[in-house]
Amino acid sequence: MNQHFATTAETTDQTAATPQDVVRLVDLKRRFGATPALDGVSLTVRKDEILGIIGRSGAGKSTLIRCLNGLERPDSGAVFIEGREISRLGERDLQPLRRRIGMIFQHFNLLSAKTVEDNVALPLKIEGRPRAERLQRAAELLDLVGLSEKAKAYPASLSGGQKQRVGIARALAARPAMLLSDEATSALDPETTRSILALLKDINRQLGLTILLITHEMEVIRSIADCVAVIDAGRIVEEGPVWSVFADPRSDITRSLLGAIRPQLPADLAARLVPSAGTETILRVDVAGEAARGPLLSDLAVAVPGSFRLVHGGIDHIQQQPVGTLFLAVPGSDAGHLAHVITFLKARQARVEVLGHVANSA
Structure with missing residues (x-):
């Protein structure tokens, strides 16, 4: 079992990281006025694993995401991406590091005026890659997500599940070190959710890609995550392998979140x-x-x-x-x-x- 959460005694020195650490947060704190959004969060996301972070609305998930991709600067603590501390970098230095994290969004965020293949190729266009290279990469990824026949279509003609598959393909375009899934299945029906989660698990296995799932749905964690961390009021209150946490939840918030999917007395x-x-x-x-x-x-x-x-x-x-x-x-x-x-x-x-x-x- 990997130990994901560091003690506050850990140093922010890069030497504390290992080559297997894709993301490492150390004692991260962020306040908005008198309210602590993050209150000492330390975690590590390691190569090839799927880590789920679950919590209710307002628990700190959104602030955590924004600190990860550099859109929010923590008040204290450190954010390492592949061994490099990013929380004090300027915008120019942040850009290449942001490309190491592919984002999958709840509402897809596709450009309606662009075709499916151009949506997928957009990160490569931003990088300045030649069009032929962009389209070849887009074709590879659309095949991976099962949408080759939709390359010339526009987002308006796609179902919700198809739009999310395009979003996943786009997130993979720049060959990131990690996928960050922000409530990626919350807007989908249960059957489509299952197919998207199966696709993410398949991508994890085929590409050896690290995935960080941010969600409020325990069923999502149960389906594909290796380990889970429960966040509440800006703190990690419980963590461990998914099967272990599901079998014996220790915190009240975890038991509450599990209530809908754990067996209950008739x-x-x-x-x-x-x-x-x-x-x-x-x-x-x-x-x-x-x-x-x-x-x-x-x-x-x-x-x-x-x-x-x-x-x-x-x-x-x-x-x-x-x-x-x-x-x-x-x-x-x-x-x-x-x-x-x-x-x-x-x-x-x-x-x-x-x-x-x-x-x-x-």
């Missing part, structure tokens, strides 16, 4: 829960990795005599790792039996939470 049963003892106690059991691979419930039945039942849940796979959430009902009349069930599950590296009790059998 509403009819949740409505019957009471805080005091009843005939059954409902447990939420979260397991991942090795704990989720074995016959957990069969072993529980053998090791802890007495009844329990599975009321909801199952095992999913994220990044080829099993991640499970099980809801168990344990008879509430025997406190000793309940304690033994919980002790056994925790010994198997499961995270156990008592959700409440039901007075009548569910």
